[in-house]
Amino acid sequence: MLKYIGCLLFLLWGTLAHAQSVRVRFTTSKGSFTVMLYDSTPHHRDMFVKAVQKGVYQQALFNRVIKGFVNQGGELDDSILLREQQHPEQKIQRFPAEIKPSCFHKKGALGAGRDDNPEKASFFTQIYFVIGKKYTDAQLDSVERKTGVAISATRRAVYKNIGGIPRLDGDYTIFGEITNGLEIIESINNVPTNKQDVPMVPVTFSVKVLKH
Secondary structure, eight states, rough: OOOHHHHHHHHHHHHHHHHHHEEEEETTTTEEEEEEEEEHHHHHHHHHOOOOOOTTTTSSEEEEEEEEEEEESSSSHHHHHHHHHHHSSSSOOOOOOOOOSSSSSSSSSSEEEOOSSSTTOOOSHHHHHHHHOOOOHHHHHHHHHHHHHHHHHHHHHHHHTTTTTTGGTEEEEEEEEEEHHHHHHHHHTTBBOOOOOBBBSOOOOEEEEEOO
């Protein structure tokens, strides 16, 4: 039965992958991997593509690496918030959230970072990749009780067989996922870090649009 579920998830994942219109290539100091951007989150997809074309993610850094949780890249929260504090005359800008039930925090998912704004709007220049862990039904039941959000059968199967961070669902915009090279993001998640979760040896990355 578990083998059947795993095959079904693979087929569903493959169908989704072929349906998307944009893929990007991350070239890191640890290797390369491919990401598809979801057409169901078109505004974040296009925002990210524009940022890539402007060079925002050329020799950028994975600046927060939390083992068993996420790899965060781009601009740090502190840098963004400090710049905003230094220019109070400028309106604080965030990118409107595109939170969809079908786009969730499974392992390898690409999300947009944000601060604690009530609209759950995203930063323009911060991303993260989900690592997380595999969950049991009992653990997923506990997440449901704590968050008050039901986890569908489809998502349950993914969290049990692939892993991720279900407690973040509904709070951040997920707009893509790794389709090839997941082992690279796993290796980055295992690099030594300091007390601030910053890699002891910088991990750089550059992004190129493969299809648009």
